[in-house]
Amino acid sequence: MGGSSDTLKHFCGIAGIYSPAPANIPQHLFFPLFSLQHRGQESAGIAYRKDGRTIAYKDLGMVSSVLSRYLTGHRESRVGIGHVRYSTHGGNKLENAQPLVVQCNKGEIAIAHNGNISNALQLRHRLVEEGAIFQTSSDTELILHMLSRSRRDSFDTALEDVLEALEGAYTMVLMHDERLFAVRDPNGFRPLFVGYHDGMTVLASESCALDVLGCTDQRELEPGDILVLGQDGEQHRRIPTKGRRKAQCVFELIYFARPDSRVFGTGVYTARKDMGRALAGLDREAGLTGDIVVPVPDSGTTAAIGYAEASGIPFDFGLTRNHYAGRSFIMPTTAERELAVRMKLHPVTDVIAGKSVMLIDDSLVRGTTARSLVKLLKRAGAREVHLRLCAPELRWPCFFGIDIPTRDELISNKKSPEEIAEYIGADSVRFLDLAHLKTVLSKADEFCYACFSGSYPLAVPLTEEERRRQPRDKDFPMEPQT
């Protein structure tokens, strides 16, 4: 839900630039990172090569404050990488900010990573047994340890070995000597794009970050692709995919990616509108209608436009979002939680008073924000509030880079839609079910739906209790691989 701490969070966004001729790489990196700010707001950083050495700068804060120093001055370089981060593991500490830069037996390596290694625990355990010392709990440090400890002589072959051992979500950009490496994992959980501008090759998590530089010939790296950029030009290599299937994160389309991006071959805006249209179809079948369609801004806006178009019910902004309210925190009391929601979202009384409101949002996590929001709308005079969600019911944790609470905290594991409606004070609640969500996706079998279905595309470290509860439902196409 778009309004408060009751929101799903991404781990990060990444960018990289290679230029065969010297250019002001740090300045150019600012813009794609700024466009990826929605993927991580807690720290930002860049690393670039200058005069044969790596220079890195990172800090807690937004791109506009941390990296604005690079908007002035000229720093000649051929290669650089950057990162925006939202912290989950290890908290919001500077040592967890990226890129990470290390000196090791393979030379100097800088890395920026988006995702989550699902077999990290086993790999880490093995290295600790062998005597490795870890400073952080981050997967990125694990990758650097593996690179350093690889018995292969060259960085390139060591990287290929390490990538073969990793499982999970790991789009990343790495810098070694004067070269840039870009990698997308064999399941393709997270997107990674390449485009070209003014002789430079630009890499970024989303197409909107290439658009800002005016990049042409944009394309998405395929799952398992390794792209190497250097003085020898552009080389393509592959991570052995071992029969792994595509498992692109459907939440990128539902919520995470910016609406003006294209990810997984699909326009995000169109996909979200289609989800809204599908929700309207379900209400039409059920004979339910309202007076006005109101989005929870910004997370529900695009779907609400689709809902309004398909239903014929007028669309209006019945909630205003304060864009200056930063990240809100988990508040201990109901009154404080309501205040946090009011700081960010506020009803427009003229629009909603006396109306039956179809309230559209992306997903429902704990239900606390929805509860405050429904109360606000009713206090402002809404006659009825019907909450509609583009995502199916969230029931399972994500091991691939999204911060989803435990099963116990997810409201859909405790209550039916009717019980949720009663709990949050709404007149009804409807989720777009998995079958209907799939109808709006092209190549629906190439996505991951594990947080809805519990059917993971890779082996994951579930608890015993979770394993007992995993579905054996053949309707879900993804079977865990071992």
Ligand code: SF4
């Ligand atoms: S489990 Fe959910 S959030 Fe995680 S990758 Fe799969 S679809 Fe995305």
